Amino acid sequence: MLRNLGWGSTASYSYMKKQLYRVWTGLVVAFTLYVPVLFVQSLMWTIDISHADTLFTSLEVFFNAPAYTIKSTIMLLNRWRVDKAKDLLDVMSERCVTYEERVEVHKLATRCNYIIFVYHVIYFIPxxxxxAYAISTGIPPLNLYNPFVDWRDGTRSLWIASILEYFLQVFAIYATLALDATPLIFGLTVRAYIKWLHVRVERLRMQTDMTEDENYEELVLCIKDHKLILDYCENMHPLISRTMFVQYATVSLVLASTLIHLVSFADLISGITTAIYMTASLFQTFPFSYTCDLIVEDCENLALAIFHSHWMGSSRPYKSALVYFIHKVQQPIIFLGGGVFPICLNINIQVAKFAFSLMTFVQQMSIFENFEK
Structure with a gap:
């Protein structure tokens, strides 16, 4: 997906293919920068802000427009980290030598593809x-500014304007989907490799045909595996941290606007669409927040597995290495949103609470009481 969006590596491309790919990247960047401008133009010139349903539908998407631009910029500046992460995964996967471990690697890849599919469904349904709802009511979905087609000229112009808006949204959603799914796929990958390391730790000194030196070498390999996992996390941390910070800020505003829309102004059809859109917005933060909590728990379980491994009667170097290993593992893998707050389920709940508080505040101010439903 990242390659299709102009964010992939061009190291293996020929000279001509590199130039064409850079042109495509430039077009994607230009589109990314223009999206917020387009929504501002639309709010100023074409969107009927006196109609509450139209206004809130536009606001729900408008809040995501600058977030899409910022997240795309973050990915473009840090795409080398994704390439480095792939190289680290290749090194980490070299330890998966048994048939069972190879099967688990393929299951992980299948699970990641399934996540992408789920995100496609959730993001494209609303x-x-x-x-469909906009066409039935006789106006384009977002009524975006379009200097080439006036949808008021007739049914044909309405369809053309609506389809153009739809494809514009599809491309933006496709890019947003890739950006939002990346942290979750990264988190599941970290959990999988910690789980496999856990299994290797439980096998330490369990094979009677191995000498003490061989057991020590196996422990050293486990320590190196843990170091690779930490390197993998440290490499992706700046990208994940900045992206999640933007998403937390965006989701709070989107949830507040969708709640106001849903409670006060939406009819049955637009209410269903708004509820689905609100669910899709939660997918920007909730799955990865929950995964981060599970990663901390996995680190704690790994430390317990090391402590309860069969180290009794081992050599002094083995015990020294084991103490070092426990000390490193007891420092949990924690990600910070924007380097400010830990990414966890509690923060996600706080964001939802803030959205409800913002909705209550706006309702008490009676800002939208004179708007048409």
Whole structure:
């Protein structure tokens, strides 16, 4: 997906293919920068802000427009980290030598593809429903500024304008989907390799045909595996941290606007679309927040597995290495959103609480009481 969006590596490309790919990357960047401008133009010139349903539908997407631009910029500046992460995964996978471990690696890849599919479904359903609802009401989905087609000229112009808006949203959603799914796939990958390391730790000094030196070498390999996992996390941390910080800020605003829309102004059809859109917005932060909590728990379980491994009667170098290993593992893998707060389920709950508080504040201020439903 990243390659299709112009964010992939060009190291293996020929000279001509590199130039063409750079042109494509430039077009994607230009589109990314223009999206917030387009929504501002639309709010100023074309969107009927006196109609509450139209206003809130536009606001829900508008809050995501600058977030899409910022997240795309973060990915573009840090795409080398993704390439480095792939190289680290290749090194980490070299330890998966048994048939069972290879099967687990393939299951992980399948699980990641399944996650991408789920994100596709969740993100594209509200967009498609909004298109159908807009066509039935006789206006484009978002009524974006379009200097080439005036949808008021007739049914044909309405369809052309609506389809153009739909494809614009599809491309933006495709890019947003890739950006939002990356942290979750990264988190599941970290959990999988910690789990496999856990299994190797439990096998330490369990094979009677291995000498003490061979057991020590196996322990050293486990320590190196843990170091590779830490390197993998440290490499991706800046990308994940900045992306999640933007997503937390965006989700709080989107949730507040969707709640106001859902409670006060939405009819049955737009209410269903808004509820699905709100669920899709939660997928920006909730799955990875929950995964981060599970990673901390996995680190604690790994430390317990090391302590309860069969180290009694081992050599002094083995025990010294084991103490060092426990000390390193007891420092849990924690990710910080923007380097400010830990990414965890509690923060996600706080964001939801903030959205409810913001909705209550706006309702008490009676800002939208004179808007048409």
């Amino acid at each position: 967009t498609s429903l909004n298109l």
